[in-house]
Amino acid sequence: MLGEVRPSGGRRSWWLREALAAEAAASPHLAAAAPPLRGSTTADVVIAAGGYTGLWTALRLTELEPGARVVVLEQDVCGGGPSGRNGGFVTNWWDEFPTLLDRYGVDGAIAVGDAMEAAVDDVGAFCTAHGVDAWFTNAGSLSASAAPAQDGGWLPAVEALRAHGLGDRLVPLTADEVRARVDSPVFREGAFMPGAATVQPAALARGLRRVLLERGVTIHEGTAAAEIDGQRPGWLGRLGASMRRAPRRRGSAGGPRPVRVRTNSPAGDGEVLAGSAVLALNAWAAAWPWFGPRLVTWSSYIVLTEPIPDRLAEIGWTGGEGVADARFTLHYLRTTPDGRIALGGGGGRAGFAGRIGPAFSDSVADARRAAAGLRRLFPLLRDVRIEDAWGGPIDISADHLPWFGSLPGRPIHHGHGYSGNGVGPAVVGGRILAARAVERADDPALALAIADGRPPRAFPPEPARYVGARLIREAAVRRETMEEREEDPGLVLREVSRLPRRLGYHLGPE
Numbered sequence: 001m002l003g004e005v006r007p008s009g010g011r012r013s014w015w016l017r018e019a020l021a022a023e024a025a026a027s028p029h030l031a032a033a034a035p036p037l038r039g040s041t042t043a044d045v046v047i048a049a050g051g052y053t054g055l056w057t058a059l060r061l062t063e064l065e066p067g068a069r070v071v072v073l074e075q076d077v078c079g080g081g082p083s084g085r086n087g088g089f090v091t092n093w094w095d096e097f098p099t100l101l102d103r104y105g106v107d108g109a110i111a112v113g114d115a116m117e118a119a120v121d122d123v124g125a126f127c128t129a130h131g132v133d134a135w136f137t138n139a140g141s142l143s144a145s146a147a148p149a150q151d152g153g154w155l156p157a158v159e160a161l162r163a164h165g166l167g168d169r170l171v172p173l174t175a176d177e178v179r180a181r182v183d184s185p186v187f188r189e190g191a192f193m194p195g196a197a198t199v200q201p202a203a204l205a206r207g208l209r210r211v212l213l214e215r216g217v218t219i220h221e222g223t224a225a226a227e228i229d230g231q232r233p234g235w236l237g238r239l240g241a242s243m244r245r246a247p248r249r250r251g252s253a254g255g256p257r258p259v260r261v262r263t264n265s266p267a268g269d270g271e272v273l274a275g276s277a278v279l280a281l282n283a284w285a286a287a288w289p290w291f292g293p294r295l296v297t298w299s300s301y302i303v304l305t306e307p308i309p310d311r312l313a314e315i316g317w318t319g320g321e322g323v324a325d326a327r328f329t330l331h332y333l334r335t336t337p338d339g340r341i342a343l344g345g346g347g348g349r350a351g352f353a354g355r356i357g358p359a360f361s362d363s364v365a366d367a368r369r370a371a372a373g374l375r376r377l378f379p380l381l382r383d384v385r386i387e388d389a390w391g392g393p394i395d396i397s398a399d400h401l402p403w404f405g406s407l408p409g410r411p412i413h414h415g416h417g418y419s420g421n422g423v424g425p426a427v428v429g430g431r432i433l434a435a436r437a438v439e440r441a442d443d444p445a446l447a448l449a450i451a452d453g454r455p456p457r458a459f460p461p462e463p464a465r466y467v468g469a470r471l472i473r474e475a476a477v478r479r480e481t482m483e484e485r486e487e488d489p490g491l492v493l494r495e496v497s498r499l500p501r502r503l504g505y506h507l508g509p510e
């Protein structure tokens with residue numbers, strides 16, 4: 001069956017197809033409710049773009065400033081990017097606690113962890129309050145070792161949490177306890193994070209879109225922000241930016257100069273003039289001159305099985321918990337209400353200079369690698385048909401955490417760098433960005449250490465970044481695959497895969 005795995009390429013993910021079909025059946029008028037921008041318009045806040053970060057920001061703005069004119073620009077449809085393609089794990093950051101301690105100190109780390117935990121509940125509360133059927137399932141998340149080399153990967157987080165009286169946030173499990181939840185023959189000991197959930201990711205994105213439209217937010221889908229404040233994405237944009245200076249005009253009332261966003265869409269070129277802008281571009285931010293040095297784009301692929309509820313019952317996986325192994329090139333898997341398994345990860349690749357090309361959605365090899373992960377974890381399911389596969393880009397930062405900041409001297413605010421863990425954190429990101437956009441200095445979200453705007457360290461320049469990422473990725477995949485076979489990967493593979501850690505990045509295997 002492996003030979004049949006084909007990623008969907010330009011086609012939408014299964015999640016988004018399912019969500020759009022449900023939306024069309026329930027509210028057919030919604031499809032046309034976010035037409036491309038035609039001509040010029042103005043806004044108090046313009047948001048690029050329509051993934052979770054942009055949509056939660058817009059939602060928060062409707063609470064902070066109910067009368068504000070908010071315009072969202074999305075080049076595709078809302079949820080067309082990773083927000084409608086991800087694994088649907090809504091996790092908190094307790095498993096990142098050592099990194100949080102390192103970066104924010106004890107009080108800062110606990111406050112950030114608490115905020116991320118509350119964000120999981122906020123997703124559920126939003127769905128309940130607005131009748132969004134995004135399959136919110138609050139059943140926790142299981143990390144399981146799938147090879148001796150993966151044993152105890154969670155222990156630094158468990159120990160750090162225990163030392164601060166937070167031991168119940170991430171609970172170690174014996175091999176028997178792990179296999180009582182999900183009976184994979186390769187699973188060994190593990191850890192359970194009770195405060196995590198799963199969702200149908202695209203249904204959540206489309207639900208946010210619906211509520212925003214109901215609240216009077218203007219959304220233009222099929223509309224790309226082509227130039228922001230005089231800057232353009234890509235190499236040419238960078239070159240042009242160095243030759244072009246943004247005009248130093250002031251606003252018409254003598255106030256600060258508005259942000260000008262030039263757009264293009266099937267309706268033609270357009271423009272938004274706004275008091276402030278929020279850039280929620282995720283991996284696409286890497287192509288913009290401001291952010292490129294601090295982001296690496298990385299692909300991730302998901303495969304989805306046919307419905308197999310009886311087979312799930314055979315392996316005891318009926319509790320709805322998310323599951324991940326403990327590789328760096330992680331496999332993450334979850335079930336759906338109709339009894340499918342969606343499994344992602346197992347490798348991925350870097351993009352050159354922030355580009356997001358066909359390798360991010362069309363790679364048969366990467367989709368097959370994800371499928372091979374499924375067969376390894378569940379040999380009993382070898383005959384199960386893979387019904388769909390798709391990929392998407394991830395925005396990797398040097399410390400594996402997002403950062404939320406503002407451009408110096410300009411009312412342009414940005415949030416990205418989720419490093420593949422943004423479903424829950426984007427709720428918090430939206431609060432931070434909304435508060436920045438309307439200058440609510442007293443908003444509790446701005447007191448979080450993660451809102452300090454401090455950027456992560458930069459990656460090496462291209463082409464060293466791309467070549468280095470490829471080498472390290474190959475070494476990590478080969479090392480972890482050999483370790484799964486209980487073979488010794490040898491010193492060279494081990495040391496090359498550890499290079500990012502040795503160089504001080506919070507990335508890659510130990």
Ligand SMILES: Cc1cc2nc3c(=O)[nH]c(=O)nc-3n(C[C@H](O)[C@H](O)[C@H](O)COP(=O)(O)OP(=O)(O)OC[C@H]3O[C@@H](n4cnc5c(N)ncnc54)[C@H](O)[C@@H]3O)c2cc1C
Pocket residue numbers: 048049050051052053054055073074075076077078079080081082083084085086087088089090091223224225226280281282283284299300301302332344390391392393394416418419420421422423424426
């Ligand atoms: C395969 C995969 C699996 C994942 N699994 C998980 C998971 O299980 N749990 C988890 O927490 N995270 C996961 N993630 C990461 C998660 O999806 C992201 O962190 C999250 O969706 C980020 O939301 P966002 O709004 O910042 O970005 P996005 O959803 O990427 O939204 C950015 C949007 O910007 C638009 N855009 C780009 N450039 C422009 C422009 N110039 N003008 C207008 N629009 C533009 C894009 O079309 C896109 O819709 C996964 C990611 C992938 C790819």
